[in-house]
Amino acid sequence: MQVTMTVNGDAVTREIEPRMLLVHFVRDELGLTGTHWGCDTSNCGTCTLWIDGEPVKSCTTLAVMAGGHEVRTVEDLADGANLSPLQQGFMEEHGLQCGFCTPGMMMTAQALLDKQPDPDEATIREAICGNLCRCTGYENIVKAVRWAAEHPAGADSEVSA
């Protein structure tokens, strides 16, 4: 069947099987391989992307369910050559090692920051608890999100205390 949606601002239309998962749609049909696939049970969160501004696990969403909606993936976080404050935070605080969980982790964390620009550690931990990371022990991911909260316009900015 035919599905049309907006992905990272661009309208896309594809002929797909109704059963195709959204994670496979963005990866295989659109070549946006920043969204990953790490489990069969909706536990790991490596597949997290946004539908209409809400983080969603794309491994548990049919591509057709996103028809008519706006999808945003990790590839859209940076503004051209400039990393977003959250991406900068991950770099500054060493919030990633193998990088496999990172796209999903950032999509979850960005959604949190959009709703709550200055979350405390406990709030961050709760927000990302549906995203597993096997490398970082979460410490620096939490710090990365805090860094973004403290630098809302990136490296050049700092919230004065």
Next chain:
Amino acid sequence: MTATDVPVSAEGNPIGFGRMLRKEDARFLRGRGKYVDDVQLKGMLHGAILRSPFAHARIVSIDTSAAEAHPKVKAVVTGAVLETLNLAWMPTLSQDTQSVLVTDKVRFQGQEVAFVVAEDHYSARDALDLIEVEYEQLPAVYDAKKALDADAPAIRDDLDRPDAPHPNHIYDWEAGNKEHTEEVFANAEVVVTQEMLYPRVHPAPMETCGSVADMDPVSGKLTIWTTTQAPHAHRTLYALVAGLPEHKIQVISPDIGGGFGNKVGIYPGYVCSIVGSILTGKPVKWVEDRSENLMSTSFARDYHMTGAIAATRDGKIQGLKVDVLADHGAFNGVAQPTKYPAGFFHIFTGSYDYDAAHCNVKAVYTNKAPGGVAYACSFRVTEAVYLVERMVDCLAQELGMDPAELRMKNLLQPEQFPYTTPTGWEYDSGDYPRALNKAMEIAGYDALRTEQAEMRRAYEAGESQNLMGIGISFFTEGVGAGPKKHMDILGLGMADGCELRIHPTGKGVIRLSVQSQGQGHETTFAQIVAQELGIPPEDIDVVHGDTDNTPFGLGTYGSRSTPVSGAAAAVVSRRVRDKARIIAAAALECSPDDLEWEPGRWFVKGDPDRGQTIQEIAMAAHGSLELPEGVEGHLDATAVYDPPELTYPFGAYICVTDVDAGTGQVKVRRFIAVDDCGPRINPMIVDGQIHGGLADGIGMALMELIAFDSNGTNLGGSFMDYLLPTAMECPSYELGETVTPSPHHPLGVKGVGESATVGSPAAVVNSVLDAIQIRAADMPLTPAVVWRAMQGSPLRNDLAIE
């Protein structure tokens, strides 16, 4: 040189050791990492594996006709097909053989039965349902303790081993001095014996395993993109297994989404993707799903241990012994140096001073997935550390002594290094009391004990059901295998090559045999070159993970990268520096002996203005400058580093837990980790490695478990069943460091990749047991396990409650 002395490059990076943001992050943060599943080739087909639902069953028949008739299916491969290619079985890394696709009977649940190649992934999966397999179920050996019973079914009837004491017996292996140990135990004032299980767990990296094989029918060249921590070892193995000429195999290990040992071995799926590509003439991708990963690829641990510790009444440890029953699953697929069937487990004597030790390891086959050494264990050092650190706590409890005091009393002293352990390891360097003191200081140990006593008083008075525990673990690891005269895998000596080339403009490329799975090699190794040559790290490109473009070496596991390849990188850099000296002397028209080195530059002794920067030297080396007799142009070097010894990182960990005595719920309140891995090349990356390992320890101690039911069914086959720690279970870690360089490593560094995974589980378990004042309970300490232990009816965790 202290961190503050390190010069800074134009881009703000340290030209040498120090905190530096990672180069590799730029692509990962943009979603532009390239993992195996991201590889897309023209005309690529997709493979899927049919797996056995039974743990032990004879194959009566396999009918693939309906699958073959599927319009999108291109090939169906079975064991019978592989037999015609002589590929139905392959060697494991431990002198055993392993089934690729089953020919006779399945030996574990999830074993590979057939492989389908189709136009797309979904169709390949559909076709699996069309394959009809008739199984004749056999009783399964699901309990290692019963594997050697007289009536236990023989698992490996494929092997011809008339001398084996039992068909399920693999080996008995011992280390240490048995007689002396028995004598010490016979005369000891105190002996404490304790059984414990280090249960089967799984490394479960976020990226599962997979491969894309592309056999070019014209050139006969096989290119395989695959999740491997050891690309060169894999290439050699493919040459041996498939009979393909080694120079026509290129193994590319692109970005790896975590390894932790899971990506050391060669799995049937990789071989099937190669066969699929040979049969179809097209590239074939195979990527396992999570349940396949948890069911069939390298598990870790599975050691049933009975330890005994001997001491004087005033707490001087005199001896330690242990009997291990090692469950190796259906094929002995452990990956460790050939002469060490139990890995480095005989480092179990730990960090203490005594001379009597003995271990016996008995390994058995069971109807479980193969594997055995994986999950950041430093070749079974984690089992060893768990044993000794649990036994020391058992002894402390027996003696009524504070566990910190007991450790302090027995730790090796700095002046005892190099120290030869009773089982033959030579620890290179250490200051153990300093590390433990530091950890206790960060923890505020005495205040914690006071708080604990008050909480216990309130609990005993019925005022509260909250208890608090303080658990200590002190570990010594041996990492960085070889030397190659003692250590090899499948006859391949454990040494690693390295090549460094400085381009005319003074930028360079370093080529490594090891492969990062997140450890940040692209940054760290550039920093090593920067440290040695004064070239900014941003000017050094690090190439790894591609056998066509890197020198041979055994790869990244057992914390080998900095101890072995890091040393190789230092050696090649120094060779380049020596060559640069000769070239600088020619340019300056002086003798090389007249020159002195400062970072980035050779200059004339006593005349510092007369000198040549490494960049000027690089240009001169490629230019028209006349070089002395015997000196070739260009500026490059190669090295193979064969480590003289292992390096021995160590650390002191303290874990504080809160335990709800009413529910058995454990919360990790604090985790203090003082690590000594020698000088830190990039302290930010080192801390990150430790953080990850501490989370591993919390996961294993409290949540992670692969258990089996009496049919041999894996009960941990998904992330709903195999629980990994989330941000909610992990505290914010408190790290400290001491620095004791390794005397035999060119940079003094010791390796840190696995330290925290090795050291932390015992700290968590000791903490929980300290809270509930129970001598023993096995990991994972789930609420049920803790509660049952408190009731005096402990659970056996490795089996299903049936």
